[in-house]
Amino acid sequence: MLQTFGFSQYESKVYETLAGSSEPMDAALVVKHSGVPKAKIYEVLSRLIEKGMVLDTVSEKKKLYAALPLPSLIDKLTRQFQQDMEQLAASLTPKRVIDDRVWSLKVDASIRAEIKQMIQQASESIRIMAWSQDFADYLPLLLQKEREGIHIEALVIGSLETGLSNVHLLIPSKEHNGLEKSQLIVADERDMIFAGEEQGQWHAIKTGAQPFVKFFADFFYHDVALSQITQKHYDLLFGDEDIRKMLVRLRY
Structure with missing residues (x-):
């Protein structure tokens, strides 16, 4: 039976003998x-x-043996089978290979x-930055992912009503009008795309290499900090000619 x-033939015979007694x-x-x-x-009894x-x-100085009761055996084998199936499923699940x-x-x-x-494949978090015209194209997907519980943090360059919970806005000054547009997304702390427009043509890099992912994640928060500082101290910063020129030289 076993x-x-x-189980081996000997193990099965010994258990059946004890169970029948x-x-x-x-x-x-x-x-x-x-x-x-x-x-x-x-040896068989020991196993x-x-x-x-x-x-x-x-x-009475004699070693005796008894079989695990059949209901307990059934429960044990059922649990062991379930555990084995879970381990098998885990071992066969495709492992994500980082493409660096x-x-x-x-x-x-x-x-x-x-x-x-x-955006669609993200399962934990999304950081995304884009100018408002481009951001609007991704907004329906982002709203859906946020409803699914994905943490989203966004930086929008320009004015846009998003409905997202965690959005930072930066309204460019007139000096920024000549700057080329760009986009950035970091998904699940694992993958990123950075795209920039130059002379009307878009170029992007995409990678899962962690040094790049971490760099651009920090780059995102650099931009967020810049937008918040600029909004809070706009008159002070842009009222100073030297500081204004320095800020204008930054991406925005």
Whole structure:
């Protein structure tokens, strides 16, 4: 019977012999009724004890053995089967291999498609920065992901009503009008895309290389800090010619 569950023939015979007895048995009786050789009996009993299939005790200086009751055996084997299946499923689950190559991508439509795909695949967090016209294209997806419980933090350059919980806005000054646009997304702290527009053409890099991912995540918060400081102290900062020129030289 137990051979079906991966036990040896001797183990199965010993357990069935003990399970069929109304009283505990010593090794000699197990040999007699199971047919397992005397030279093997203690080894087999020891394995069954280690596997929790057999109980042992000492009574009147004699070692006795009893089988784990059948209901308990069924429960044990069921639990073990479930655990084995869970371990098998875990071992067969495709492991994510980090692609630390830096990929180059061109064309606005292709870059937008990749950013949308990254938003859809995010399972934990999204940091995203874009100018308002571009951000509006991603907004429906971002709202859906936030409803699913994904943490989203966004920086929008320009005026835009998003409905997202955690949004930072930076309204460019007139000196910023000539700056090229850019976009950044960091998903799940694992992957990132940074795209920039130069002379009307979009170029992007995409990578899972952690040094780049961490750098651009910090870069995102650099921009957030800049936007908050600028908004809070706008008159002071832009009222000073030297500071204004320095700020204008930054990305925004």
